Amino acid sequence: MVKQVTTLAKRTPERAFLCEVSNAALQQSLNDLRTARNNFFASLSGKRKGRRVGAPRFKSKHGRQSARFARNGFKLRRNGRLYLAKIGDLRVRWSLKDPAGRSIRLPAEPSSVTIIRKASGKFFVSFCYTTEDDDTLPPTPRDTGIDLGLKDFAVLRDGNAVPNPRFYGKGEVKLARLQRKFARAKKGSRRREAQRVKVARWHERIANQRDDFLEQLSTRVVRDNQAVVVEDLAVLGLSRGRAAKSVQDASWGSFLRLLESKCDRYGRDYVSIDRWFPSTQLCSSCGAVTGPKGQRGLRIRSWSCPCGVTHERDRNAEINIRREGRRILAERQETMSKKLAEGRSSADRGVKPESADKRSLRDGTGG
Numbered sequence: 001m002v003k004q005v006t007t008l009a010k011r012t013p014e015r016a017f018l019c020e021v022s023n024a025a026l027q028q029s030l031n032d033l034r035t036a037r038n039n040f041f042a043s044l045s046g047k048r049k050g051r052r053v054g055a056p057r058f059k060s061k062h063g064r065q066s067a068r069f070a071r072n073g074f075k076l077r078r079n080g081r082l083y084l085a086k087i088g089d090l091r092v093r094w095s096l097k098d099p100a101g102r103s104i105r106l107p108a109e110p111s112s113v114t115i116i117r118k119a120s121g122k123f124f125v126s127f128c129y130t131t132e133d134d135d136t137l138p139p140t141p142r143d144t145g146i147d148l149g150l151k152d153f154a155v156l157r158d159g160n161a162v163p164n165p166r167f168y169g170k171g172e173v174k175l176a177r178l179q180r181k182f183a184r185a186k187k188g189s190r191r192r193e194a195q196r197v198k199v200a201r202w203h204e205r206i207a208n209q210r211d212d213f214l215e216q217l218s219t220r221v222v223r224d225n226q227a228v229v230v231e232d233l234a235v236l237g238l239s240r241g242r243a244a245k246s247v248q249d250a251s252w253g254s255f256l257r258l259l260e261s262k263c264d265r266y267g268r269d270y271v272s273i274d275r276w277f278p279s280t281q282l283c284s285s286c287g288a289v290t291g292p293k294g295q296r297g298l299r300i301r302s303w304s305c306p307c308g309v310t311h312e313r314d315r316n317a318e319i320n321i322r323r324e325g326r327r328i329l330a331e332r333q334e335t336m337s338k339k340l341a342e343g344r345s346s347a348d349r350g351v352k353p354e355s356a357d358k359r360s361l362r363d364g365t366g367g
Contacts, residue, residue, distance in 0.1 A: 002030060022085035024073025028112075029059075032068075051236070065117040074113045076106075082113070082125060092125055107131050119200035137266045143227035145322030147279065147314050148255075150246050151301075154217070155314040157225075157322065162217060167209045168249040175202050210251055218258040227269040228259055229325025234275060271325040284319040285309040291316070 006026050009015035018026065036056040042048035075083040080103070082090045094103040110127040117123050144157040153164040178199045185192035221228060235253040238244075256272075263270035273279075281291035286307040292300040304310045 002027065005030065020086070021067075022069065022073050022087075024069045024085055025067040028068040028070060063119045066114055068112055068114045070112050076110075080105075084113075084115070090125075118204060120204050121197055121200075122204075135266065137223060137268070140224070140226045142225050143229070143269075143322060143326070144221065144225045145229040145318040145320075145325060146221070146231075146259075147317040147321060148231070148233065148250070148252050149314060150243060150250060152314060153250060154255075155318045156221070157318065159312070159315040159318075161314070164250060165209070165213055166246075166249055167206045167213070168245070171202065171206050175199070175206075178202055210249075211254075214251060214255050214258055218255060218262055221259065222262045222266055222268050225268065227271065227325060227329060228263055229271045229273065229321050230256060230259065231277070231279065231321060232272045232275045269329060271328050273321060273324045273328065277320075277324055279317040279320040279324070280313060282316075282320045283307065283309065283311065284316050284323075 006018065006023065010018045033056055036053075039048060039053045040055050043053040069084060073085045077083060077089065080092060080094070082092050084090060094105075096104045096106070098104050106127055106129055108129040108131040110129040112128045114126040114128070115123065116126060142157070147155040149155070150164060152161040154162045156162065178195070182192065182195040182199050185195050233252055233256070235247070235256075238252075239247045241247070260270050260272075262268070278289050278291070280297075281289045281293055283290055283305040286305060286309070288305060288307065290303075290305050291297070291311070292303055292313070301313050302310060303313065
């Protein structure tokens, strides 16, 4: 396949432009295609966990572009420049800085490099390398539940509410004005291309503001809490509903992914409870499910339980989420303790512990 789509294709007039680029980038594109194809068929057969993966698609020539080079396709010069095969030396403005603000080199030898060209015309270089992570956080007895929403982006422990920044909503007026000017420009003109870049840069500015907000908030939550409990929200379904624009602007999915990865990196406990858990409807005082329900209940910000306690909606939900997370963590610790006890008793007897499948087949309880 490699020979057919690269070596032989270069000899045809339609694919002669492939000679202008390095084989390293072409081979990496084929590797990506192979991975996407394997993921697609594994998803169809049920071997791949998670959401269904679509079939591979041709890469668009517009918008964000990228090319990846393996070890034999790039080299870091001593003067700080980056050499790419069939491109030459590139001047790089390094983002890694020391406390004095001076640029520093990579902490390890990179295995690959990706050149990214955004729709705004800016170029970025991303290095992939492996290093030992020595970042440690001191343990803390504090834990928190997180109730995500649109009025407040998140409500943390003790009722600490993080306002929803609504970056897209605040920049939507200017974005609409830029897009109208772009639509009126003549197609193919330089003025239209210049206006397209302005629209792309405004989109990029909004995305950068959102990413910076999510990074800082997730870091603060992980640093201050030993356990983080969240709800397993159906973000994909919510982003297609009535409040789709607001949900996508909040970017709950990205925030949850950042939380999970940082908890795993710094040794914190990350707990995701069932999305059907009635955190909003459950009274945190008596345990009765008497809170607001359905779409109409979303407008109710506070409610009173028959037990006589008045709840603020989001704060009550955070308390219930945190309690459910503690219960799940206790079950995890109990299960781990049982496994350790079984392993020690088996080691004392000199018997190798059996798996659950082998025990069920031996006892005749297997399916």
